Amino acid sequence: MASIKDVAAAAGVSVATVSRALNDHPSVSPEARARVHAAAAALGYRPNAVARSLRTHQTHTLGLVISDVLNPYFTALARAVEEEARALGYSVIIGNADERPELQDHHIRTLLDRRIDGLLVSPTDRGSPLILDAVRAGTPMVFVDRWIPGVDVPVVRADGRAAVRDLVTHLLGLGHRRLAIIAGPAATTTGRERVDAFRAALFEQGVALPDAYIGQGDFQAESGRRATERFLDLAEPPDAVFAADNLMALGALDTIRARGLSVPRDIALAAFDDIPWFVHTDPPITAIAQPTNELGRAAVRALAELIAGRVPESVTLPARLVVRRSCGAAFPAVPEHPDPSA
Numbered sequence: 001m002a003s004i005k006d007v008a009a010a011a012g013v014s015v016a017t018v019s020r021a022l023n024d025h026p027s028v029s030p031e032a033r034a035r036v037h038a039a040a041a042a043l044g045y046r047p048n049a050v051a052r053s054l055r056t057h058q059t060h061t062l063g064l065v066i067s068d069v070l071n072p073y074f075t076a077l078a079r080a081v082e083e084e085a086r087a088l089g090y091s092v093i094i095g096n097a098d099e100r101p102e103l104q105d106h107h108i109r110t111l112l113d114r115r116i117d118g119l120l121v122s123p124t125d126r127g128s129p130l131i132l133d134a135v136r137a138g139t140p141m142v143f144v145d146r147w148i149p150g151v152d153v154p155v156v157r158a159d160g161r162a163a164v165r166d167l168v169t170h171l172l173g174l175g176h177r178r179l180a181i182i183a184g185p186a187a188t189t190t191g192r193e194r195v196d197a198f199r200a201a202l203f204e205q206g207v208a209l210p211d212a213y214i215g216q217g218d219f220q221a222e223s224g225r226r227a228t229e230r231f232l233d234l235a236e237p238p239d240a241v242f243a244a245d246n247l248m249a250l251g252a253l254d255t256i257r258a259r260g261l262s263v264p265r266d267i268a269l270a271a272f273d274d275i276p277w278f279v280h281t282d283p284p285i286t287a288i289a290q291p292t293n294e295l296g297r298a299a300v301r302a303l304a305e306l307i308a309g310r311v312p313e314s315v316t317l318p319a320r321l322v323v324r325r326s327c328g329a330a331f332p333a334v335p336e337h338p339d340p341s342a
Contacts, residue, residue: 002043010039061091062303063111063119065104067146067188068219069096071247072275073292074122077145080296081120088304090117099185099219101125112139118303122146125187140306144299145290146189154312156299158290160272160319161197167270167288167321168201171240174328176268180213180238182227182248191219194244194272213238217248224251232259232267240268240327246275249285268327284324291317 008015013032021028021036028036039045064081066074082092093116095107104124108131111119118140121131127148135141135153147155171179181198184191199209212234215227224243228251231237243249249271256263263269263283271278274289298315305312323329 002040002045004045006043007036007039007045010043011035059115059117060089061093061114061116062300063093063095063108063114063116065095065097065107065111065119065121067097067122067124068099068247069094071219071245071273072277073246073273073290074145076292077122077296080293081144081300084297084300088300090300090304097122097124099124101128104128105130108134118142118307120144120299120303123148123188127151140303142299142303142306142312144295149189154302154306154314156295156302156315157317158295158319159316160194160288160290161200163288163319163321164194164197164272165201165204167242167286168198168205168207170286170321170323170329171242171268171270171327172205172207174268176240176327177207178213178236178238179207179209179240179242180215180231181209182215182217182224182241182243182252184217184219184244184248186216188219191244198242217244219245219247221247221251221254224248225255226251228252228255232256232261238267240270243269243271246271246273246278246287249287250277253281253285263326264328270327274322278324281326283326285326286324286329287322288319289322290319 004015004018008018011018013036017028017032018036021033022040062085064078066078068074078094085092093111095111097104097107101124105128112134120142122145123131123143131148132151135151141153143153143155145157147157179202181195183195186192195214202209215230217223217227224247228241231241241252243252249269252269253263256267261267270286272288274287278285278287294317302312302315
């Protein structure tokens with residue numbers, strides 16, 4: 001492997017000039033810069049990233065800790081983060097917390113040890129001492145999708161309250177009166193927010209949300225199955241179920257079918273977090289879509305601002321309701337997915 005000394009000898013310049021030329025320093029003449037780049041290309045020289053990071057105290061690497069890599073929403077989010085980071089000159093190391101706080105902290109600790117330039121986190125719980133310590137130590141950090149209340153970190157997220165209100169109006173307009181929700185974990189901001197939005201939307205319409213119609217889930221398919229089993233065993237089961245994420249909705253659909261029931265003839269089904277699969281289910285599932293691509297890109301841009309020493313504003317983007325046939329609405333064709341990147 002060619003060294004920087006080999007490049008300097010081939011280009012007829014000093015080692016220092018090679019370093020400055022490869023880093024586009026303005027003190028290097030265009031002719032010398034051209035000779036250096038030509039020599040580096042001919043010799044196959046690649047700068048030592050580790051040595052450069054020791055000099056500049058930057059690794060040009062970002063960390064991303066997501067809640068569940070098997071959830072298509074977070075997979076799409078990670079893709080958007082990686083694309084935007086690459087466009088800004090960063091690489092991304094991804095850690096999958098699998099909705100487990102201890103695994104989240106393991107990944108954060110590992111990323112900090114690798115001296116990443118900044119960290120994107122979708123927290124799995126209400127508070128992590130490690131996250132708080134990192135913030136106090138000055139680690140550039142942005143919360144994406146979820147956040148920890150009271151922690152002074154920019155947040156990039158979607159606001160689903162208006163979309164949930166639209167969903168409730170849609171369900172009631174189709175004649176559904178007993179509306180239930182499969183909630184996410186209360187330890188997450190998204191888990192609490194979606195239940196609160198659903199309850200508030202029902203209250204505005206003069207409809208109550210009995211405790212029996214709140215199923216506790218954990219953003220995993222199995223919890224959607226269990227909650228739906230309990231709903232269907234009630235003396236008066238709901239006639240519509242809203243799952244607070246896509247995987248729980250698929251679990252609910254499994255249980256409904258296992259009982260020999262049909263969506264939407266016997267029970268309506270809707271979900272938070274639209275995914276491409278929902279247009280291929282039978283029937284296609286009505287869902288609230290988050291602007292996943294925009295969220296991922298905005299999070300990276302906010303983190304880059306922090307790394308540069310500026311203080312970015314938090315970003316809140318609206319989610320939207322995508323109506324399909326799973327609640328009883330009749331459509332001749334499946335609407336286009338609102339987020340082509342997801």
